Amino acid sequence: MSRARRSASQGVSPLLVLGIVLLVAVLGLAGWGTWLYWGSSFAAQDAAAEAVAELEQRWADEEPPADPETPTLVADPEPGRAQWLLRIPALGESWQWPVSVGIDDESLGHGVGWYPGTSQPGQVGNFAVAGRCITGAQPFRDLRRLQVGDEVLVEGVHQVFTYTINSAPADLTVDEGEAWVLDPVPGRDDLDPTQALITLTTCEDLYPTPDRSVGFGVLTSTETK
DSSP states (O other): OHHHHHHHHHHOOHHHHHHHHHHHHHHOOOOHHIIIIIIHHHHHHHHHHHHHHHHHHHHHHHHOOOTTTTTOOOOOOOOOOEEEEEEOOGGGGEEEEEEESSHHHHHHHEEEOBBBBBBOOTEEEEEEOOOSSSSSTTTTTGGGGOTTOOEEEEEEEESSEEEEEEEOGGGOOOTTTTTGGSSSSSSSSTTTTEEEEEEEEEEEESSSEEEEEEEEEEEEEEOOO
């Protein structure tokens, strides 16, 4: 029997088949990972821009407040809908994201999410928000760069609230189940709040883990629009 006939009778090597399967799997995972971590952000950024435009249009139709010095509260926050704008100058001059009601996939998918039940911007208590550092819009990708003294601006329909960071996100890591960071006075559920605070939460790692980076700030000024 010739060498060619012997090769044909033996068929394709199982090792070759396994190698091809593994190569296809690796390429597939690489493509999925590229879309998950980078490609999906483009669609999310478009959705964020639409949310900002819709929010600003609603604001333009609002009547001036009777008392501009008092924080204007959203009477009935609609889940998934943007209600405020968040700016952090330390993360870039053009850094701006809508803050939507809720921390579900819809809200976090195109911006920052507000924890319902926590205070609203400018209100005494704890205005707590979350944002992703990977996948989707990734608004908090660089949150751990914030330092004590950096400012966080939250714009509402009639006021802009400036909070100053007094505990940097890189300095505190908690488990995702540690809800004390959302208390009106974080970590002191026995105290009634006397200040307007902000809490910023995000994932700590560039892959899924239960670790969360948390930063805190205090309201230092309010500007009427």
